[in-house]
Amino acid sequence: MKERLWKTGMRRCFAGLLVLVMVLSSLVTAVASDVTMTQEDIETVIEEVARRKNIPPVILKAIAWKESRKTQFTSAGAPFVSRGNRGIMQINQIHTGFDAEMILYDVEYNIEAGADILLSKWLDPRTPVVGDRDPNVLEHWYFALWAYNGWLSRNNPNLHGENTYQDGLYNLIHTRYGQEVSMVDWSYIPASGLPPADLHLPEPAVTHEGGILFFQPEDRALADARQELYVLDGPGGDVRFTVTRGTELVIAGEAQLADGLYWYRVNHPASGQIGWVAAIYLKPAFVHEEAADDALWSLLLEPAIPEPLHDENDPHGEAEADHAEHVEGEDGEAALDIQAVEAVDPVQSSENVPSENVPPENGTSEEQDDPDTIEAALMSLTESGEIAADQPADLKEERQEKAEVSDSGFHFIDMKDHPAREAVETLAALGVVSTSSAEFRPHQTISRQEIALMLHRFFRLGDAGLSQEALYQQLSAYQDGATVDAWAQDAMARAAALRIVTGYPDGTIRPHEAATREQGVVMVVKAMEDQVLPDQRCASDYFEDGKSIHAWALPSVNTLLKSGIFEGLDHTAFHPQQEMTRVELAVVLYRLHQATLEE
Template identity: 35%
Template sequence: MGKKLLVIISLLLFIQSAIISVAADDQPCRDEINEIINEVALQKNIPPVLLRAIAWKESGKRQFHNGQPFVHAGNQGVMQINRVHNSSLDKEALLNDARYNVEVGADVLLNRWLFDDIATVGERDPDVLENWYFALWGYNGWLPRNNPVDQNGDTYQDGIFDLIRERYDVPVSDIDWSQIPAGERTPRGFGIPNPDRVSDGHLLFYQPGDLVEAVPEDLWLLEAPGADHTGWAPEGSRLRVISHEKLEAGLYWYRLESVDNGSQGWARSIDLLPVKAAILAEIDVFSRLEETEQQVITLSMPEEAVSSMPEEAASPSSFMDLKDHPSQEAVERLSEAGIISGTQSGRYEPDRPMTREELAVVFEKAFDLDNQKEEEAHLPKDWEKVSEWAQEPMETVIAHRIMTEYGDGTVRPKKHATREQVLVMVTKALELELEATTSEDPNFADADSVSEWAVPAVNKLVEKEIIPASEKLNLFPDRAVTRGELAILLDGVIDKEYQ
């Protein structure tokens, strides 16, 4: 009897071990957790690095530990959620579904960000990391233990800022918490100015012409942010962005037009998602760049850069977020040539808009501008806003007249570069002659939206077959160019001409 019982117990232990082993195989790895966090953060209008830092501090970015759901002191999963946050939460999903867990954590943080009469930092701009200080306080609890005056700065939210600086190499600044009343449990009704330098949150911004889809079951379109509704759009319906972003009460808003019925109104960015790439590709010029047969153009490319470009892109991708992305091969070729680079976390972020200072760095390398510099650049009025790593390339492209200042004498280095700005820069870098005939309207469905100063450059690139043109295609000239789109464009201009 004893031997039989021992056999049964051994069999049960074996089965349990096998189940745990299978569960472990299904567990998301840290790279997959990062991907989930980035997707959720951008949809919720939360800086991705904030959610990554919270996930690291809470759980080491673990949904499971030793084959079992990761639970500590009653808190569960990646974001260490407990049902105190909301008793209606799905307990099983919190334990076993990493995406659900991250989504709930993001909602908790967003709830604290929008908390009624909560204290603020700066303009309450969600794209500024420092402005999230009090929301981070609330994520860990409206408790005296998180009052930096009482704790001499040793608080949860200050720890998150430390993590962002140390682990993610983002120079987030400390806020002046000396202005917070001692003993304050829930900081309300006061504001603290921004520190002298602030850090970009890298939110997802839409541009006029972008197609988005409605997330809520009924998306009400408002006459103005926070005003009465003038129309609505059902879940999943497509809308076109017809304005730039507007910051109101801690959220970005956009004016939209329904593709189905033409109704217009304002909606919050957290209620929108980018339209699926397959749909957008049908009408977008930049989705057809790889299809163009381009003419040979002489570039001043250094021989070592040309010779280092492989005939075929490396496989698999050296960037964890590029697998099966349309820009994968272009990014890999340009990365091998030392023209572009990714983030310190091993990502390229192909769908993130390119800033003007990032663009300057890429153009300097792609067109070997450093050795051609003939004169000292006139520095723009906002030169102090240019990141240190971008100052030399920015000075070079300005000296070559490839990038020009705005009418007010600023260069706006952190502003997203638009497609038409990039196309003009390409013609300047290639030193293409723009004849008078190139001032005619381009052959695009949205030709009337191309700025007058960009028309000759756009037409010249169409003539050279660097970009395709058709009455059925839209250029979306005012849309921010993404890092992936820029890679495809430059790969077409450079790589195809030298292989």
């Protein structure tokens, strides 16, 4: 009997050990995957989580940078922990509702946890309110950001001015991401201590949109609750019916703001039932239109050149991205097109983060190319990823020939029903974008090296009369020149030699950093042999927000305006400091291509 019990016990022990080994093995695999994530990958995750949670992406990015410089693991591969706070979002141990292991080892889970904590502060009735508590207004997040750092009197701005946690975040949003943010009126906040829960600050005279995702009628979304999603009879009303997580719902109306959340009337196709759901519980499945006031994306609304493959009257949009940096020169004049400077050290201003063992924002030279990354979709049709040396002399003639096959099968899965399908397929036929990936990922922000590669392929950039060796030395002049991916080195070297892309004051060129719309336009115009109109400032009057276009970018925006790229727009907002997306650049190049064929 004892022997049988002993054997049974051993079998159970062995089985338990086997399960433990399997769990640890899966954990190690997940950790290995997350440890190798680049800063660009992490930035993408932050954007995706912010869009799902209806949080302005720049808000979540600023928190991630201030808390940890977007660091989940140390250089040794161990979870990044500081004063008991864990990972990218520095999740405190007092937050016990999360899986402790996943907080340490899962990047997306850690970011989602931070987003959920921020939302809990946003929705807490004890948190004071700014304006009408619109989550798409950056200034309205002031007290929620204060609370994210702990609802502490040390963050009272009347005691510490702009050195508080929340004001430091707004300063970071401005200096690092180039987004203007207005200061709230501190005079309404008590001179010391904490403001009362019923405090309601008037919003500043000028506010700034955060670029959250807005669904449109007929968009499809998935229920994104932990288990069951309660569908209500009205915003904040009673439960009408429930659906399980992952159930597809169809948006049946415009967004309505109520109690700090945007709500949507949804249709459950399987049952025909209709009810209301808060946006924070909806995950995009298929979005027809995201934000109709995006200027570059609106180029397809009323194109100046006929585009027979799609309906010109069909409204389209692209979600407002967040923003990149800018700087003025030391002499007070406008700086070069893409230069930037960090006015503060965000890490030193953070109360939770040490200044050591934190990797640089833009990754290191040890990063490896991943065939599934965004960059892989831009790799050349050739095996080497480089442009052939024997380029045709008559680029216009070649484009005319290739334009005839622009609809001959260069299809991306995510462009099948997209309004910019013709533009992207035409560029694919011209070899400007690659068909080596099944997806184009139109709404991803586009990095500086990706823009350089597309411009190289479209304009066939020259070499500035340099030898091949001298050409590549252009990159070695920058501290991070070695981090330019192999597939982009030739294009980046040519762009640097021609001053299409220039370095930052700190000696870096930041190939993986996203470019803003105005920066992207400057690069395009410089690739057009610098056809700027320095004495004409028409764009500042043409666009609703034209006055916010920086002086160093305005001549280039004017050039595209004069060339007809923006025809069909009537004082539409340009959003110059928002990050450019892949499809926006594709549309600009497509319209330049069409204009060339019409000449």
